[in-house]
Amino acid sequence: MFHRLTLPVTAFEQNCSLVWCDETNEAALIDPGGDIGKLLQAVEERGLTLKALWLTHAHIDHAGATGTLARTLQLPIVGPHEGDQFWIDALPQQSQMFGFPQAEGFAPTRWLHDGDEVGIGRETLKVLHCPGHTPGHVVFVHDGSRHAFVGDVLFNGGIGRTDFPGGNHAELIHAITQHLLPLGDDITFTPGHGPESTFGEERRFNPFLPR
Ligand SMILES: [Zn+2]
Numbered sequence: 515m516f517h518r519l520t521l522p523v524t525a526f527e528q529n530c531s532l533v534w535c536d537e538t539n540e541a542a543l544i545d546p547g548g549d550i551g552k553l554l555q556a557v558e559e560r561g562l563t564l565k566a567l568w569l570t571h572a573h574i575d576h577a578g579a580t581g582t583l584a585r586t587l588q589l590p591i592v593g594p595h596e597g598d599q600f601w602i603d604a605l606p607q608q609s610q611m612f613g614f615p616q617a618e619g620f621a622p623t624r625w626l627h628d629g630d631e632v633g634i635g636r637e638t639l640k641v642l643h644c645p646g647h648t649p650g651h652v653v654f655v656h657d658g659s660r661h662a663f664v665g666d667v668l669f670n671g672g673i674g675r676t677d678f679p680g681g682n683h684a685e686l687i688h689a690i691t692q693h694l695l696p697l698g699d700d701i702t703f704t705p706g707h708g709p710e711s712t713f714g715e716e717r718r719f720n721p722f723l724p725r
Pocket residue numbers: 571573576647666
């Protein structure tokens with residue numbers, strides 16, 4: 515069975531997710547932005563073996579601890595899409611600009627593309643490329659538990675900012691309305707920041723979506 519735990523990290527309260535398969539106790543961290551001690555404690559407390567780091571996009575609050583974790587624990591970095599290479603290159607500047615600890619550089623082990631799958635233990639998640647907030651933003655969807663990890667694409671009552679370099683409002687709206695919401699009203703999601711919601715709730719009430 516698939517499990518998940520939300521661990522808010524950094525001053526931006528970014529929702530890092532610890533996900534795992536309870537048949538193998540193998541785990542992955544989605545968007546390890548910072549607070550390494552807190553993340554590793556959550557892994558240890560549950561007797562899990564960390565096998566991979568998955569990234570939705572390369573903003574500092576989502577990716578800041580990736581380089582250090584990958585190097586010290588010998589973990590593969592999976593994602594985001596290569597459209598975010600320039601954000602990875604800019605991680606040192608992002609650290610300074612937002613007063614984060616200096617982020618260690620890294621190179622993804624595997625870039626992700628629309629339709630790809632990522633696996634942890636016996637569980638598989640689908641990958642959707644959802645540009646707009648960043649060009650290389652991806653989303654992870656676990657069909658069995660009807661849950662999605664959407665990063666900064668969609669929030670409870672909000673959508674991702676598109677005023678950064680490479681942002682594109684029309685692309686973001688397209689990704690949400692044409693790729694995410696059609697997956698079904700019943701899908702619950704963990705956004706990059708703030709409380710969870712469902713696609714149905716956002717389809718009906720999110721004030722930033724056309725209807
Ligand atoms: Zn972001």
